[in-house]
Amino acid sequence: xxxxxxxxxxxxxxxxxxxxxxxxxxxxxxxxxxxxxxxxxxxxxxxxxxxxxxxxxxxxxxxxxxxxxxxxxxxxxxxxxxxxxxxxxxxxxxxxxxxxxxxxxxxxxxxxxxxxxxxxxxxxxxxxxxxxxxxxxxxxxxxxxxxxxxxxxxxxxxxxxxxxxxxxxxxxxxxxxxxxxxxxxxxxxxxxxxxxxxxxxxxxxxxxxxxxxxxxxxxxxxxxxxxxxxxxxxxxxxxxxxxxxxxxxxxxxxxxxxxxxxxxxxxxxxxxxxxxxxxxxxxxxxxxxxxxxxxxxxxxxxxxxxxxxxxxxxxxxxxxxxxxxxxxxxxxxxxxxxxxxxxxxxxxxxxxxxx
Ligand SMILES: NC(=O)c1ccc[n+]([C@@H]2O[C@H](COP(=O)([O-])OP(=O)(O)OC[C@H]3O[C@@H](n4cnc5c(N)ncnc54)[C@H](OP(=O)(O)O)[C@@H]3O)[C@@H](O)[C@H]2O)c1
Numbered sequence: 235x236x237x238x239x240x241x242x243x244x245x246x247x248x249x250x251x252x253x254x255x256x257x258x259x260x261x262x263x264x265x266x267x268x269x270x271x272x273x274x275x276x277x278x279x280x281x282x283x284x285x286x287x288x289x290x291x292x293x294x295x296x297x298x299x300x301x302x303x304x305x306x307x308x309x310x311x312x313x314x315x316x317x318x319x320x321x322x323x324x325x326x327x328x329x330x331x332x333x334x335x336x337x338x339x340x341x342x343x344x345x346x347x348x349x350x351x352x353x354x355x356x357x358x359x360x361x362x363x364x365x366x367x368x369x370x371x372x373x374x375x376x377x378x379x380x381x382x383x384x385x386x387x388x389x390x391x392x393x394x395x396x397x398x399x400x401x402x403x404x405x406x407x408x409x410x411x412x413x414x415x416x417x418x419x420x421x422x423x424x425x426x427x428x429x430x431x432x433x434x435x436x437x438x439x440x441x442x443x444x445x446x447x448x449x450x451x452x453x454x455x456x457x458x459x460x461x462x463x464x465x466x467x468x469x470x471x472x473x474x475x476x477x478x479x480x481x482x483x484x485x486x487x488x489x490x491x492x493x494x495x496x497x498x499x500x501x502x503x504x505x506x507x508x509x510x511x512x513x514x515x516x517x518x519x520x521x522x523x524x525x526x527x528x529x530x531x532x533x534x535x536x537x538x539x540x541x542x543x544x545x546x547x548x549x550x551x552x553x554x555x556x557x558x559x560x561x562x563x564x565x566x567x568x569x570x571x572x573x574x575x576x577x578x579x580x581x582x583x584x585x586x587x588x589x
Contacts, residue, residue: 239265240577242568243302243326245317246309247271247282247291250398251331254561255306260285262565265572272298274309302326304577306564319585322358327577329360329567331560333451336361336458340585343458346566347508348375353570357583360567365559366390366448366473367455370484372532372558373551376506377499378460382491385468388452389485392436393478393523396555397423405429405477428477436473448473481523482559484551493545496537503534508558513537521552529554530562 242259246252252271259266271282273291281288292298294317305321307314308331318328318335335341342352343361348371353360363371370388377383394401401423408418408429421427425435436448443450452471457464504511512521513535521533532553540546553559571577 239267240303240572241268241270241301242266243270243272243299243305243307243321245272245294245305245307245313246331247289248273248277248280248399249308250395250402250556251308251560251564252306253282254556255308255564256282256284256289258557258561258565259306259568262569264565264568270298270302272309296320299326300324304568304571305329306568307331308560308564318359322579322583322585325579327356327358327360327571327579329362329564329571331362331564333364333447335359335585336363336451337454338585343455344567344570345371345375345459345563346570347372347506349459349461350570353567353576354574356571356576356580357585358579359585360571362560362564362567363455363459364448364451365396365482365553365555366392366471366484367452367459368559368563369482369532369551369553369555370452370486371456371459372508372553373503373506373534373549374486374488375460376502376509377488377490377494380502381494383467383488384491385470385489386456387470387487389472389474390436390448390452391474391476391478391483391485391523392448393476393480393482393555394423394428395480396436396482396559397475401428402479405479409477424475428475430477432477433475434472436475445471446473478523480527480554480556481525482553482555483521483523486549486551487540487546488549489543489546491545494547496539496547499537499547499549503537508532509534511535511537521550523552526552526554528557530557532558 275293278293311332311334314332314334394405449471453469520535536550
């Protein structure tokens with residue numbers, strides 16, 4: 235860092251996650267001497283907000299990526315596959331929001347409340363986990379540390395903002411048309427109409443797999459972050475898209491190694507960083523997507539014994555997919571790298587793209 239802060243690139247600055255990253259960098263006072271927003275060629279010249287100022291987006295190019303200390307990238311896997319290593323080669327540390335680098339051996343996958351020490355292993359890229367995995371583990375890691383978790387069965391209820399700006403527009407346009415007795419515009423972002431519907435598909439089915447890529451991510455990323463094998467922790471995920479704009483909800487069944495009473499679970503979570511227990515169901519008090527939207531914490535409630543198994547609890551976990559699920563954790567990783575003097579590319583570091 236040169237005196238008054240870092241030179242920071244924000245790739246995907248016109249997107250849902252990128253805009254939130256810019257907002258949080260300014261709001262949290264991250265030390266920056268210059269912030270440069272990048273978009274595709276399409277949006278070059280578009281103005282984006284950073285604190286009280288407006289910044290003009292630039293397209294990525296060999297010249298434009300020179301001279302950065304830190305880059306926060308959320309422009310999709312293809313962009314990160316190509317440009318993250320190029321930024322690293324030019325001397326910047328990249329915090330990447332896409333799925334491209336997450337399972338790479340040389341790339342730590344970090345949730346700041348769960349495995350911050352992993353960040354020290356970076357070779358230029360630190361990956362930000364998938365939003366569904368992120369909010370689930372902020373809530374479950376304290377239980378895993380206390381009593382061990384051997385099995386998780388999760389169903390997600392994911393908002394359209396998780397697919398980016400175009401999906402938000404698609405839900406709004408379809409809903410508006412149907413409420414005005416018109417035909418809904420044809421589905422473009424999703425395989426079916428999302429308005430007044432529920433889709434048991436988040437992302438895609440790769441050839442031959444009956445789980446989606448989102449479900450596979452939840453299973454694999456959970457184990458990488460907790461540092462456990464498939465034998466040590468079984469995870470089963472069903473990911474569902476619902477016609478909600480912001481805030482992701484998850485129904486989670488957890489089987490612990492040691493017995494854990496619901497009261498003890500609430501006590502552990504009440505003391506956990508980044509978690510708020512919202513659990514008085516008799517009074518209608520439980521986590522809601524509308525309450526989580528715009529907040530950095532993960533809300534947990536409906537904590538109850540699973541009557542079918544003595545070491546299982548059920549709970550309802552809700553977070554803002556754009557905040558803790560993406561931008562907040564990315565900025566917290568940047569803060570962690572700054573605090574631990576890790577905003578530097580180790581000598582000779584090269585991160586090669588997976589074959
Ligand atoms: N939304 C979430 O809740 C969430 C959570 C976690 C992770 N993520 C991940 O974050 C990434 C972005 O998601 P999003 O929801 O913010 O998507 P989005 O709203 O669609 O934004 C995409 C951004 O990427 C830029 N972009 C696209 N192609 C580009 C290119 N060739 N070169 C440079 N920039 C390019 C777009 O710029 P233009 O304006 O020029 O098109 C835009 O700024 C994805 O990989 C997603 O999986 C999203």
